[in-house]
Amino acid sequence: MPFRIKIPRSTIERLPLYYRCLNLIEEHGIEEISSQVLGVRVGVDPSVIRKDLAWFGELGKRGVGYNVTYLKEAIARILGLDREWPFILVGAGKLGMALAEHNRKYGRHFHLVGVFDRDPAKIGLEVGGMQIRPMEDMPLLIKEKDVKIAMVAVPAEEAQKVAHELVKNGIKGILSYAPITLSVPPDVLVYNADYNLDLQRLAYYISNEGEQTWGE
Known part of the structure; x- marks a missing residue:
């Protein structure tokens, strides 16, 4: 049986906050966002955001931040929102x-x-x-x-x-x-x-x- 990493429940419960915020940001035409800016918008410390997202691989670029659409779609897949x-x-x-x-x-x-x-x-x-x-x-x-x-x-x-x-x-x-x-x-x-x-x-x-x- 393959080994599965157990993601902290607190991380999973914050992902919908990120997803909702990224949807709003995308609607305003913003293409890139840093963990600092995302943190201000969702009320979560940037270091916590980076740690949360790191559970799921490299979703951003150091010193650059995250592509809004790519990150939104990645979180949607993680949450199972790529289906109805x-x-x-x-x-x-x-x-x-x-x-x-x-x-x-x-x-x-x-x-x-x-x-x-x-x-x-x-x-x-x-x-x-x-x-x-x-x-x-x-x-x-x-x-x-x-x-x-x-x-x-x-x-x-x-x-x-x-x-x-x-x-x-x-x-x-x-x-x-x-x-x-x-x-x-x-x-x-x-x-x-x-x-x-x-x-x-x-x-x-x-x-x-x-x-x-x-x-x-």
Whole structure:
């Protein structure tokens, strides 16, 4: 079995920041960028950027910097964004509807292929360009579309049950908006989008402003 380098999770989580910034820079016609300038734009120390990118080979030239288009495309390949990813949304409440509409307008690389809910009153309604479907339809669609990613926007008391159904049907990545920690097998990755936690972190930093400096 070939040896695989384990890339630090912190590095992977910074790559989308670089990718987003490079997209904006490219749109303004800028062809070359240094790690110093990129660092200012994304709020990351230039040495950290150079270390992050070094995991993936020689992506720039010493003393010159990085070609914006080349680096953007290289990061896209690393992130798997050189293909389109089908995903499903479970939960068609107000949050779910907002997420579906946002994806229809701004989604890139990720294509919503199904919206599911348990509420019979919502079945057949349209959201984000998709008709809401019953949960019973979910396994077949996951198989037909080879879906590996799911977004979960259901109440906390429903989230673990939904996660179990998703994992059972082959989902490997879950973006959860439910305010609980989901229990999933080791080979399934869960990211939690919890605005309450983020607001609490902001409150801490603001409350302690001036008392300490923040580390990375």
